Amino acid sequence: xxxxxxxxxxxxxxxxxxxxxxxxxxxxxxxxxxxxxxxxxxxxxxxxxxxxxxxxxxxxxxxxxxxxxxxxxxxxxxxxxxxxxxxxxxxxxxxxxxxxxxxxxxxxxxxxxxxxxxxxxxxxxxxxxxxxxxxxxxxxxxxxxxxxxxxxxxxxxxxxxxxxxxxxxxxxxxxxxxxxxxxxxxxxxxxxxxxxxxxxxxxxxxxxxxxxx
Amino acid sequence: xxxxxxxxxxxxxxxxxxxxxxxxxxxxxxxxxxxxxxxxxxxxxxxxxxxxxxxxxxxxxxxxxxxxxxxxxxxxxxxxxxxxxxxxxxxxxxxxxxxxxxxxxxxxxxxxxxxxxxxxxxxxxxxxxxxxxxxxxxxxxxxxxxxxxxxxxxxxxxxxxxxxxxxxxxxxxxxxxxxxxxxxxxxxxxxxxxxxxxxxxxxxxxxxxxxxx
DNA sequence: GTAAAATTTTAGATTAATCTAAATTATGAA
DNA sequence: TTCATAATTTAGATTAATCTAAAATTTTAC
Ligand SMILES: [Mn+2]
Ligand SMILES: [Mn+2]
Ligand SMILES: [Mn+2]
Ligand SMILES: [Mn+2]
Numbered sequence: 001x002x003x004x005x006x007x008x009x010x011x012x013x014x015x016x017x018x019x020x021x022x023x024x025x026x027x028x029x030x031x032x033x034x035x036x037x038x039x040x041x042x043x044x045x046x047x048x049x050x051x052x053x054x055x056x057x058x059x060x061x062x063x064x065x066x067x068x069x070x071x072x073x074x075x076x077x078x079x080x081x082x083x084x085x086x087x088x089x090x091x092x093x094x095x096x097x098x099x100x101x102x103x104x105x106x107x108x109x110x111x112x113x114x115x116x117x118x119x120x121x122x123x124x125x126x127x128x129x130x131x132x133x134x135x136x137x138x139x140x141x142x143x144x145x146x147x148x149x150x151x152x153x154x155x156x157x158x159x160x161x162x163x164x165x166x167x168x169x170x171x172x173x174x175x176x177x178x179x180x181x182x183x184x185x186x187x188x189x190x191x192x193x194x195x196x197x198x199x200x201x202x203x204x205x206x207x208x209x210x211x212x213x
Numbered sequence: 214x215x216x217x218x219x220x221x222x223x224x225x226x227x228x229x230x231x232x233x234x235x236x237x238x239x240x241x242x243x244x245x246x247x248x249x250x251x252x253x254x255x256x257x258x259x260x261x262x263x264x265x266x267x268x269x270x271x272x273x274x275x276x277x278x279x280x281x282x283x284x285x286x287x288x289x290x291x292x293x294x295x296x297x298x299x300x301x302x303x304x305x306x307x308x309x310x311x312x313x314x315x316x317x318x319x320x321x322x323x324x325x326x327x328x329x330x331x332x333x334x335x336x337x338x339x340x341x342x343x344x345x346x347x348x349x350x351x352x353x354x355x356x357x358x359x360x361x362x363x364x365x366x367x368x369x370x371x372x373x374x375x376x377x378x379x380x381x382x383x384x385x386x387x388x389x390x391x392x393x394x395x396x397x398x399x400x401x402x403x404x405x406x407x408x409x410x411x412x413x414x415x416x417x418x419x420x421x422x423x424x425x426x
Numbered sequence: 427g428t429a430a431a432a433t434t435t436t437a438g439a440t441t442a443a444t445c446t447a448a449a450t451t452a453t454g455a456a
Numbered sequence: 457t458t459c460a461t462a463a464t465t466t467a468g469a470t471t472a473a474t475c476t477a478a479a480a481t482t483t484t485a486c
Pocket of ligand 1: 077081095096162
């Protein structure tokens with residue numbers, strides 16, 4: 001695995017996260033996500049293909065190598081987030097932006113020793129699965145809140161985004177991983193839900209929030 | 214303190230480390246150290262001055278701000294080296310290159326919490342002093358081996374370089390910080406010395422090695 | 427005090443990564 | 457099918473960071 005620039009690495013991560021079930025995405029989706037101009041993305045797509053990170057010259061499908069690179073970056077990102085929370089006592093809403101930088105530090109030795117020290121964590125502080133060395137993801141075995149059945153009991157396993165504004169909102173509402181909850185009411189007209197948390201506390205979520213839970 | 218690029222930060226660190234007692238250095242010295250062309254350095258000097266990091270347009274003297282930036286980078290570098298050795302069980306010859314990358318991670322929160330976790334270390338794994346938040350350096354109170362008097366007892370406090378080839382050489386000879394030593398013989402014609410380590414082991418050092426000890 | 431040598435700066439190019447504007451190509455609705 | 461709209465690519469510029477070659481300046485040596 002060659003040492004790519006942070007820019008190239010961020011493109012690969014973005015493409016990976018935007019790929020649909022057929023493993024592909026579009027120039028405009030990548031441009032939108034990175035807040036770059038489509039022309040810049042188009043230009044980068046050519047370069048990524050030249051580097052062998054994309055399957056096809058114009059299709060925006062990651063090659064085997066590109067896919068592995070993406071998973072290794074996600075692995076590093078989530079290991080660093082885990083480290084920051086567990087070792088340096090960061091809160092879950094504080095770690096993402098720092099991990100965005102730390103994931104680009106190139107050191108096989110460090111990438112090997114960090115998980116040893118952390119005792120091979122399977123999930124990061126947001127409940128996201130940490131790929132192993134070879135890029136295999138542990139099974140999260142979870143469903144999104146929007147698909148939860150009324151009155152069925154669930155456990156809060158992960159959040160769909162680790163952006164700090166959303167996590168701060170959850171903090172304010174007293175929501176944490178590991179809590180038990182069930183949907184007690186579901187409003188069809190606006191997609192909002194009423195939850196019972198730990199059998200003793202009621203919370204209302206808008207559809208927007210529910211989609212990230 | 215603005216977020217400068219890693220390139221700018223490395224120039225500032227280099228200038229800081231090359232400055233003489235008058236606080237200045239030269240284009241050619243910086244070019245030599247960074248293995249860059251003098252023309253590139255000349256161009257960067259102009260930019261550094263525009264950023265307010267150099268006192269003078271052509272003199273290569275750090276401004277107050279440039280000086281503080283250099284010390285903060287050295288602080289981060291040495292804190293990360295300490296972390297890698299103490300927490301992740303790295304050896305002293307393994308940490309420098311990784312710290313060269315980690316020192317460029319921008320996060321006031323991380324820079325604040327890392328030393329808290331490490332209990333405010335004063336010296337890094339190579340015995341180098343760690344500047345405090347404001348850039349003040351603790352006093353090392355040490356003399357170089359080349360200035361040691363014969364038969365006077367000393368304690369091994371720091372190494373003058375943390376390049377891995379030199380540290381591997383010291384490892385091979387069984388040298389570690391904290392050991393007691395004295396010079397038993399000094400050869401005038403080639404500058405080599407004979408040392409007695411921990412009162413029980415003799416080691417011969419060439420002048421080249423002695424200068425980094 | 428000149429002249430050679432060393433040092434520094436300028437001029438012009440290159441590469442990665444971005445932009446805007448324009449041209450091209452693909453999609454899809456009538 | 458055809459034409460309007462959307463998506464993508466091309467063309468041309470810009471900025472940071474580098475280079476080589478040449479010009480200018482400073483230092484050193486005689
Ligand atoms: Mn994250
Ligand atoms: Mn995460
Ligand atoms: Mn170091
Ligand atoms: Mn050190």
